[in-house]
Amino acid sequence: MNSLQVAIIDYGMGNLRSVANAFRAVAPDVRIEVTSDPAHIAAAERVVFPGQGAMPDCIRELDARGLRQAVTDATREKPFLGICIGLQMLFEHSEEGDTPGLGIYPGEVKRFPAEKMFDEHGAKLKVPHMGWSQVQQAAPHALWHDIPDQERFYYVHSYYVEPDDAALTAATTAYPFDYTCAIARDNVFAVQFHPEKSAAAGLQLLRNFVNWKP
Template sequence: MNRLQVAIVDYGMGNLRSVANAFKAVAPDTTVAVTSDPAQIAQAERVVFPGQGAMPDCIRELDARSLRQAVMDATQQKPFLGICIGLQMLFQHSEEGNVPGLGVYAGEVKRFPQAKMVDVHGEKLKVPHMGWSQVHQTQPHALWQEIPDQARFYYVHSYYVVPDETALTAATTAYPFDFTGAIARDNVFAVQFHPEKSASAGLQLLRNFVNWKP
């Protein structure tokens, strides 16, 4: 049996099938599986942790399925892509439900502050931040290959990460202030936006992940 090349972590939340279908579209010869089996995740060449929903639910379901250690090991050992909640859960603590994350990186997950959610015309901005926004690449990375700076990606979120270490940030987006849209460190790349919903730019990022050799 061929070794699993991309494991998409199934913890009972998120749009897992659309992520899997996007990978199959950009890399039809790649073996992709949505799985909740820790052993299969451990054996996979690459791991993707997608998600949408609330951080407390994410952490609870991760532990209920005995997936925490497999995900932690993947962040240390192999190409790892976090999407949305898959970015947020890498940090120490979230204001959403006042819960600890996995603590891979130092930093907080914060809610968009209502008092600051005003555009340049004085109009109130909605929370959640939902729709297409430009992503400013703040450091070069293999996953940005063939994606122009300021390309638009699709966001749906009310919370954003604030890393203690600014060097972790690989991209920012303004809504209305700059927040971290992506992080990168060694074998880990994680994004707040949804590449699987982001048309050609998002598909290119997934294609780059399949070919990435950190």
């Protein structure tokens, strides 16, 4: 595995250190690089786009650093893992700051609607959605290998994706309604939760990504 390289995109945002450390924990023999160099991203065998923060800042920083094309190319050419904002920016538009996304997939990024944020007992739910929630796998996938259905993953977000194409959905989470928390198509897998903060299940997903051959 010495030749296998994972490029973690550095665009000035995101929890880069914890993502890199999690990958190094599950794949100590793999070359892991945190990089903002489009040439390194193009040369990598696998690409990870981690995210934390706001969509307008994400897109602005991506463009300011000349990374838009490198990210778009990676979604078309090699195993690609998007995390949090790294999922949301794949879609056409976000309500957060009325921001156009990369438009890889048709769909909208929406804020949790205040009028629906109540649990089954009528108690108000907090936004952002922060903490552990169960993930309902929509279909078998290599990245779910050895991860039980309904496993819990860690979330921190106020917006969620609503794909136009329901077939994109790889998993859903209820908060309080069911929404898409993971998508999968060809060489792309992207999740709303943070696998690097999700204990054993999250590490297993990262391990699966390193070994994935789409």
